[in-house]
Amino acid sequence: MQRNVVEKTELEIIALTFAQTVSASIAHLFAITLIAVWFSYVAPISELLIWAGAIAFVSVVRISTFFAFKKYGNGQNARLWLHGWTGLFFILGVIYVGGFMYFTPLNRPEYLVSIGMFVVAFSAASAIGHTASLYASLSFFVPITLPSVVFLFLYGGSAGNVAAFTIVIYSVTALYLLKKSNQAYKKSIFLNFEHTQEIEKRKQIEKQLHDISRKDSLTNLFNRRYFDEMLAVEIGRAKRNNLPLCLIMFDLDCFKEYNDKYGHVSGDNCLIQVAQIAQSLVSRQGDMIARYGGEEFAIILPNIELDGAVSFAINLQELIKSKNIPHGGTKVANIKCVTISLGVTTLMIGKETTASELIECADIALYEAKNRGRNRVHFDANDFSSEAALT
Known part of the structure; x- marks a missing residue:
C-alpha cells in the first residue's frame, strides 16, 4: 500500500510539472520580447532576433512535449518524459544566460544590474511555478543563476559585484524556501493519496461486510434475512406495476438419511453442489436464489407467469436428478441419487x-410434493382452490 501511494505521488508531481508548460512557455515568449527590446539599444537587432528565436523555438518544443506527454505518457514512461522535459528547461536556461552575458555591455552599470533583476525574476518564477518538483525547478534555476554570478563577479566591476551578491543571497534564500515548500507539497499530495486509498479500502471492507451479512457462509447463496427483504421489495414492485411474480421453495429429499449415511461433511458438500446447480439456472436479471434454512432453498422469479415458473422448477428437478449424486439412504422409489421436491406458487394480481x-x-405446495412421493413439482395458484401435481 505504501509503495503504491509513493508511486502515485511521484506520477502526480510529474503531471503537475507538465501542467505548467503551456502558460510558462507563453510567459517566456512575452519575456524575451521585452528583454530583446531592452537590449536593442546596445546590441544588433539581427543577433537579438536569433537569440529570441532560439528561446521561442525551445518554448514551442516544450509545448509540443507537453501535448505528446498527455497523449503517450503513462506510469511506465512518465519519468523518461520528465527527464526530456527538464533537459529542454535546462537548455532554455543556458540560452537565456548566454544571451545575457553576450549582449550586456560591461561599461553600462544599468545593464549589469538588469542581469541580476532578470535572473532573480526568472528563477523566482521557476521556483514558484514548479514547486511540486525540485528536480524541475533546479533544471532552470541552476543554469541561469550560477553562470550569471560568475560572470558578474569576474567582469561586472562594482555594479556587477553588487548584482552578483544580490543573486547569491537571493539564491540561498530561495533554495531553502524551495526545498521546504517542495517537501510540504509532496507531503500534501502523499497524504491526499493515502487518505483516498484508506477511504477506498474502508469502502471495500464495508462492502465485504455487507456482502457477508447477505450471504450464506456455506453455499455462498443469499441468506434468509436478505431473501425476506427482497421478497417484500418484489411483491411491492409486482403490485405497483401489475406484474406477475412467482416463488419456488424446494429441499433435498431424505436429507437426514443422507447425513446419517455419509456424514455431515458430505452433507455440506452435497448442499453446495445443489446450490451451484440451482444457481446456474437462475440467470435472468431480477431472479434470486437463497438458502432458506437447512436443506431448504427459495427462488424468487419476478415477471413470470405460473406456467413459466413450473417449467423452470421441472427443469431444475430434472437437472439435479441427472447429476446422479449418490444417495444410498433415499426413500424415493427406484432411485439411489439425490433428488429434490419443489413447491411453486404465484402472486395473484389484485389480491x-x-x-x-x-x-x-x-x-x-412443497409439503404436498413431499406427501405425494417426493422428487416432484407441485404448484399452488395461491387462490386456495386450484392445485395440481406434476411427476
Missing part, C-alpha cells in the same frame, strides 16, 4: 398477499 402468506403457500 393483498403478504410475503409471509406467499411463503406459506409455497411451503404448502
Whole structure:
C-alpha cells in the first residue's frame, strides 16, 4: 500500500510539472520580447532576433512535449518524459544566460544590474511555478543563476559585484524556501493519496461486510434475512406495476438419511453442489436464489407467469436428478441419487398477499410434493382452490 501511494505521488508531481508548460512557455515568449527590446539599444537587432528565436523555438518544443506527454505518457514512461522535459528547461536556461552575458555591455552599470533583476525574476518564477518538483525547478534555476554570478563577479566591476551578491543571497534564500515548500507539497499530495486509498479500502471492507451479512457462509447463496427483504421489495414492485411474480421453495429429499449415511461433511458438500446447480439456472436479471434454512432453498422469479415458473422448477428437478449424486439412504422409489421436491406458487394480481402468506403457500405446495412421493413439482395458484401435481 505504501509503495503504491509513493508511486502515485511521484506520477502526480510529474503531471503537475507538465501542467505548467503551456502558460510558462507563453510567459517566456512575452519575456524575451521585452528583454530583446531592452537590449536593442546596445546590441544588433539581427543577433537579438536569433537569440529570441532560439528561446521561442525551445518554448514551442516544450509545448509540443507537453501535448505528446498527455497523449503517450503513462506510469511506465512518465519519468523518461520528465527527464526530456527538464533537459529542454535546462537548455532554455543556458540560452537565456548566454544571451545575457553576450549582449550586456560591461561599461553600462544599468545593464549589469538588469542581469541580476532578470535572473532573480526568472528563477523566482521557476521556483514558484514548479514547486511540486525540485528536480524541475533546479533544471532552470541552476543554469541561469550560477553562470550569471560568475560572470558578474569576474567582469561586472562594482555594479556587477553588487548584482552578483544580490543573486547569491537571493539564491540561498530561495533554495531553502524551495526545498521546504517542495517537501510540504509532496507531503500534501502523499497524504491526499493515502487518505483516498484508506477511504477506498474502508469502502471495500464495508462492502465485504455487507456482502457477508447477505450471504450464506456455506453455499455462498443469499441468506434468509436478505431473501425476506427482497421478497417484500418484489411483491411491492409486482403490485405497483401489475406484474406477475412467482416463488419456488424446494429441499433435498431424505436429507437426514443422507447425513446419517455419509456424514455431515458430505452433507455440506452435497448442499453446495445443489446450490451451484440451482444457481446456474437462475440467470435472468431480477431472479434470486437463497438458502432458506437447512436443506431448504427459495427462488424468487419476478415477471413470470405460473406456467413459466413450473417449467423452470421441472427443469431444475430434472437437472439435479441427472447429476446422479449418490444417495444410498433415499426413500424415493427406484432411485439411489439425490433428488429434490419443489413447491411453486404465484402472486395473484389484485389480491393483498403478504410475503409471509406467499411463503406459506409455497411451503404448502412443497409439503404436498413431499406427501405425494417426493422428487416432484407441485404448484399452488395461491387462490386456495386450484392445485395440481406434476411427476
